[in-house]
Amino acid sequence: MRSFRTELENEIVEKDILDLEKKIRLFHEGNIDDDKFRSLRLARGVYGQRQAGVQMIRIKIPYGKLTTRQLNRICEVSDQYSNGKLHITTRQDIQIHYVSLDDSPALWSELEKDEVTLREACGNTVRNITASEKAGIDPNEPFDVTPYAHAAFEYFLRNPICQEMGRKFKIAFSSSESDTAFAFIHDVGAIPVVKTVDGKEVRGFKVLIGGGLGAQPYMAETAYEFLEEEKLIPFTEALVRVFDRFGERNRRMKARMKFLLQDIGKEELLRLAEEERLALKNQEIWVDRSKVDSVVLPKEHTSVEVEILDQKKYDKWLNANVFEQKQKGFFGVLVRLQLGNFDTATARKLIKIVEKYTADDIRLTIRQGLLLKFISKEDLPALFNELDAIGFAEPGYDTTTDITACPGTDTCVLGISSSTGIARVLEDLIKVEYPDLITDDTFKIKISGCPNACGQHTIAQFGIHGSSLRNKENKMQLPAAQILLGGGFDGNGNPHIADKVIKIPSKRIEDAFRSIVDDYDQNSTEGEYYVDYYKRQGKDYFYELLKPLHSLENLEPSDYLDWYTQDDKFQLHKAVGECAGVIIDLVQTLIFEAEEKVGWSEEAFKKGLFADSVYHAYAGYVSAAKALLLDKKVKLNSQATVINRFAEHYDERFNFAEGTFVDHVLRINKNEPTEEFAALYLSEAKVFLNDVSELRKQDLAATEA
Template identity: 55%
Template sequence: MQSFRTELENPIVEQDIIDLEKKIRLFREGVIPDEKFRSLRLARGVYGQRQPGVQMVRIKLPYGKMTLQQWKRITDISDEYATSNLHLTTRQDVQIHYVSLDKTPELWSKLEQDGITIREACGNTVRNVTASDRAGIDPEEPFDVTPYADATFRYFLRNPVSQDMGRKIKIAFSSSDKDTAWAFMHDFGMIPKVKVVDGKTVRGFKVLVGGGLGAQPLLAKTVFEFLEEDLLIPYIENVLRVFDRYGERTSRNKARMKFLIQKIGMDEFQRLIAEEYQAVKVKQVKVDAAAWPETTPPPPAVLPAYSIKDPKKYEAWKATNTFEQKQAGYVAAYVKVSLGNIGSAISRQLIEALRPVIADDVRVTANQGLLLKFIQPAHLPYVFSVLEEAGFADPGFDSIADITACPGTDTCNLGISSSTGISKVLESVIVDEFPDLVYNKDIKIKISGCMNSCGQHGIASIGFHGSSMKSAGKVLPALQVLLGGGIVGNGEGRVADKVIKVPSRRGPDVLRSLLHDYEINGLPDELFNNYYDRQGEKYFYELLKPLADLTTLKAEEFVDWGQAEQYATAIGVGECAGVVIDLVATLLLEAEEKLELGGAAIVNNAYSDGIYHAYSSFVQGAKALLLGEGVSCNTQTGIINDFDKHFVETGKFSFGSDFRTLVLQINGNEPTESFARQYFQQAESFYNQAQAYRQKSSEPVQA
């Protein structure tokens, strides 16, 4: 592959991109093993697809914000490097598919020219920081959480604490007690609060930790009813340091923060956080929200001639897709994007036509749509006409007819059965057979291609995830049906119950049965989840049981939605959690790289970062030697303890006291220059000892 020159003003970003190009070249030459390279590229937003030889690139958009120029830049990138399609995700990212690995550094450099990054969009990192799409214009918000979400994103981007954790970390900020960012299902969830202290209004957050979906969903636990705004980011860093050290690293299914809390208990988790506090980089992070640049309305515009083809549809769209902002005289409009897919040509068409009448701040929503802001009410008919012309004027945003679905078996390695194909069919069932439900925003339908819940089926009123079934020795695509999930409010949520598994082709009949039963037996004004609670899980199992009968299967039920050939499971290796590197030489190389990063940080007076890189070098070096002796560890603290057991207590290594005391000096010292330099020298000395030991142990025994 050819090298290229970047034209970026930020030297850190430029070096990052150059390093990616170098690592790709070394991977191609066989110098870097596949496992190590996979971990590296994932942390740069480059994810292997189901199709061999091509990549999905995830573009990280903090709290879903795009300027119009950034939106245009992404469309141009998709045209040049991908398939001219933008896929909007439930994490408020944009994904493009079928990208050549060798082109990713060049692609990244062009994105960065408009301030867009792919860094840490995948892998064992702090993922995209999400927020309620209405943040800043929400009539019910105590204050705008956008500056805090932005500060959190920037603080942890490239932060040494969160570069190589056991698993990913997800952070969300809701704009009000309605909790539209689902704080209860995140590793960290924040809900804005205010209180009056000595006559002054103080901002803060209700903070929840340890939530998550996946195959084993757990609701987050409240750790603060009110944490003052300046203490939020240091608290997150404090917790991440504990998670990094004590979190599982071998079994990916047990490596999320929720499982660490479940394993050791909240009391011990809180004790470890308190123990770590002294080493946190800063004890307060002031977010100057007053200086945050507010989104401004577009200047006065003269609109071109336009017409509305379907006035009735316009009235439905206005009723379901728009709302009044907290800023008097302006409304916002949602764009329903089916399956989150919008072409680059249509995107450019919308950008140019809407530019005169919307703010330069478009939000990707968590249900895979778009939010347009600061529209004058008089301009709403024009906005609708533009969307109508582009084919994106469907009413029913965030209603039962607005189904959330991950890509599933279209591109994902982990997909078991189709999520996009069944989603289209279910939307047709609602629009054609239950048209009045386009106004129903109580019932949410969410679909994932597997149990991992990228489509968020675990918190849906009606959820489905891809699965499979066997009949007469043959495999057929199936759907696990879940019911009763959703938002309660103020950090409380409901996890859906697994009710029954049915063949995928019977998904539409499942939906028909549920909606007809609710229509007939629901009480006046009874919400769906209240109806579900009243009837009970067993009632719905019996209702749907006939659809799970495999004695009545037809030939077409062995073919998945959107496919022409008979179904066969073809699950690849998932990449969401990265991999565990168990090659001794590779681990020692990582220890050396951490030292290089630590030395550079100390030279630049970033003492806390230098200390953490040195700590990581200690751990990686110790892990390498332990693996060389056949000892495998699943946590960093386990590595530290086992090194004492197998190397210090046996006399192979000698320190002033023991390895644990040496390494965990990180907890007992403020991140000062003197400690940083001392600790770095100790890490460097250990690395040299580790290399010498490894070299000696690898030498052939003389006869």
């Protein structure tokens, strides 16, 4: 894999890792507040784990693209710093668990040797940018979205506009209108479109905004039916800037862009984004498609005829896991992994198989599997045999038996009841009682350990999230499964959010699945999609169907135990999620943060990064203003509120040439980010910060007196 990094970029990465190491030391010494440190480490992929004293490390894999060198590097760090286990997420990341906090800088440094990063894999940032795994080889795609996903990843990584937002921000690229990357559940979703203008084909995107899952899912709204390709990243930047300024910051459950969209409406949101246009770093961004490596095909070899060791399984695999690419003569192979889990020993065997038969371009999928590309038809039998030998040739990718689930109570602090346990139970049930569903996609099953939807249960035909029930007779808690039905795509390709139908004891999930499948078999019409059948029957119909399973009469002792536990009494585990955590701002730290941000502004200015310099200075203004307002116990829920409230409380004590603090600060979107404006904005930010510090000292002195 060739490197596109400049010497400057390598210096930035090295500085970032050294900064994490320094902040860990300061945290151990008690010199950094726990909540502030949490924010810092999350933005560097270091996530607290359910088990005390260890961390989950999330490795950011843009649009799921891995080379064999990168996968081998990940294996090495997992073996050295963890337990040799790997987990693929629904955002095409790789997670490793049980890592010491003190080891995280060294682990990150090792990964960067092959340009693999942890930066902004967690926290209130632009998260990993996802894309359809088939992008580039999809027979139905208007064009390959991979270069655009890569360009967006590079553009927002370490970008000042998205380092301390109120919540996370998610972007996805689907390869075609079938929306296999689920653009409809993202803050920004892009679907490729080609239009003919004046006899020429013009590339662009249908752009969706404001989608999201979680406890209150919301379908994204269409911002543009067609936005020219060069305008996509600038528009996304404008939207991120609006979200950063106006997004909720106090009420964690209301801090996603979907709530801002609902509060102010699409028209106003787009108007605010348009207001940011002048201040953007680039008005147009034409994507350099050469920034994504061309496909490295396997070494030429003579295909050898082999004996299929399991013909029946091979035929099912060929039907369910293999498809012909748009590049004639080549095939893609999809690998189903149970719950997205595998180990480093198996991964190294896979690397040898890839080097022999496929392109050096492994794609992690949002369905927690793998895609191998550019396989010749003649090599399919041999590839099957070798994949089967390592457990990677199970038929049924993206079918009913290919269950999506988050780690849940295995490692996550938010897990309520076992998502992985339910997944294993249902997979075993399907294999024994409903074998036809192994290669059938009628029911997509998705499971989360809590309502937050990391397992995407709200867009499943059969969704489950972990919960609990309380038996009023004996006051005991028992693990429960909240069942959702009717999500996913209907027969016309339209997406739907699932309905919450009923909550039942977890140990009755098998009976619930049997009831749903048998009812559909008996009462649906020929070829009727399950989503359409669900809509036809209605939520009440299914509530009545499953209602007998809700009763807490005649419970067995085993009902009080979660799946795959024998002795542990079920207890409702409550914790604040780190992934969506909002920093608890302390007055005594905010002025220091403002000084730090103004320092970053100065560094950026010296490097000629004028747009970055302006935004860092803007962030310094907001932090300094917030410090004084919090000292007065003023309620603040967004950057916009900080700016407006500061004007109300302090305009008389400051002298702003523009008249008000609002006008003074919001010059950021009234001026182009030129060298002249950046110099002026930075110098005045320094003056303001000095004035705030002096005023703070005066107020403290007056209080003490």
